[in-house]
Amino acid sequence: MNLDVRPVTEPEYRDWLRALRTGFLRPPVVSDEEVAQRLPHTDLARTQGAFDEGRCVATFRSFAQELTTVGGAPLAASAVSNVTVSPTHRRRGLLSRMMDADLAAAKERGDAVSTLIAAEYPIYGRFGYGPAAWTTEWTVDVRRAALDPRRSGPDDGGRIDLVDAPEIRGTGPGLHERLRAARHGVVGRDQRGWDVHTGVDPLPGQPWREPFYAVYRSAEGQPEGYVAYTCDETWEDGKQPLNTATVRDLVAVTPAAERALWLFLCSVDWVMLVKSGHRAPDDLLPLLLPDPRAARVTTHADMLWVRVLDVVRTLEARTYGGEGTLVLELHDTAGLAGGRFRLDASPEGAVCAPTTASPDLTMDIAELGTLCLGDESVVRLAELGRIEEGRQGAAATADTLLRASRRAWCPDIF
Known part of the structure; x- marks a missing residue:
């Protein structure tokens, strides 16, 4: 079978998105809105497809990224994403052909490493990637945490304010850059990422639900962290609240900010469970609680994979x-x-x-x-x-x- 593996052209982009949706088991229908939203942020020269008689049957994309290494220095990285092979064309070497071409191009560009988030563990080791950072998610049972019910806010002179998305778009990037300069494994966020995650330009096909945003400010009034979280509306029989707060993003550049934000989330009225989102395996969260056993590990898995070039x-x-x-x-x-x-x-x-x-x-x-x-x-x-x-x-x-x-x-x- 003659399969053509090459960069995607603009007229082929809709078909490429359909193949991407197919590979990720999403409805294979691509709207004009999705094409219009995604295409301006896609480098077609780094977007590969495999074509069988004109139909796209495999997808692959990479883009420029900065990865913070130990000590805070940035490394130029080629970030790999959107990798799929349609179920009709498995085991025909399509991923290998696309990966080989992308890694060779990254090497020629002078990227120090290539990075990716692996959907399946066994795939990428054969291409020279190794799991370099892991992630842990906790679910905190607030009732077991033994927090002081009289606590009303940070005890260090700082304060927490509820804010709207425009303030996060203004404050968040600077805080994230401070985090990235201090914590190895963190990758850069571009403006597109902030627009997606604050509702300016949410991903098509994924209903947007506006989160709550809270900012921690030090006693001197300087922002040192923020959290974005959503809450459900679950009540048990007898009118007892069983609401869950789910963290979408929490950035703290000082231990005081991290402590204040987690304790704030665990003190929101009606919230009985707090889901932490993706955190470092050695996150401070469990030990911030008087009873660390209240934080139960619900996910622990590989996260960032690195391929040294x-x-x-x-x-x-x-x-x-x-x-x-x-x-x-x-x-x-x-x-x-x-x-x-x-x-x-x-x-x-x-x-x-x-x-x-x-x-x-x-x-x-x-x-x-x-x-x-x-x-x-x-x-x-x-x-x-x-x-x-x-x-x-x-x-x-x-x-x-x-x-x-x-x-x-x-x-x-x-």
Whole structure:
């Protein structure tokens, strides 16, 4: 069967959207409104389709992104999204062809890494991606949290104000940039993202429900965090409230803001359950409560996957908690980033360069993707047989250098 894999043209975009909907099991009907909303924000040169006798049967898109690495420096990334293959054309190598073309183009552009959110775990490891950041969601039973019922607001001199979407569009981007500069794993948000998530231009086919917005301001009056949340209207027999508050977005740039916003959500009248949304696995939330067991984990899963394309830039951009040297042998079947590299790291900076020295550690490029944001243990991967020690104790040395004090966190699905 002759299948044509190539960038999509503007006249083909509607058919591409239909294939995208088919792959994600959504009704395969594309409105004029959806085309008009999506097309201006789609780079067709980076939007691939597979065509069988003129019909689009597979989709793939990438776009420019910045990923914060350990220490706060940004890495140029190629973000992969909208990957589907229609059920009639599975197992014919279409994803491989589209992925190979996109990674080669990203390498040529000079992107340091490629990123994605994997719908299914087993797919992307064979392309050199590794899970670099995980996500956890909690459901808080407010009645069990043992919060002081007399508490009326922040006890640090700050305040929380309910605001409208226009204020979030004005305040939110600056707060998010402060978060991104401080927390590794966070990715940039463009204006389109803010328009989607504050109701200016919601995604077509997804009914918009205006959330509540609350901003935390410090005692000096400076905004340091915000939350967007929705509430349902559930009551049990006997007129007892059983409402749930669901967090859509919570950004806090200080511990005081984070504490104040979570305690605010847990004190809203009639709210018995608070669903946290996507948070870091080491989020402060459970331990902010007098009874942390009131926060039950409802989701814990891989979130951000990273594919290293430039080893030197990826390892030199981040910071390190100790001082040491590692020689890494990296296998890359795609031929994009493999080789042997010497990393000389210290809290003052790092130098990484090709070398011929004997390797301390040997691994697939996907394992470096898993390790690059400091979220995984080299020792654990070695015990799993995914990293080979060429020098005894090298895995422990690598953990001392690579592990970060906080876990990586990517709050956004893209």
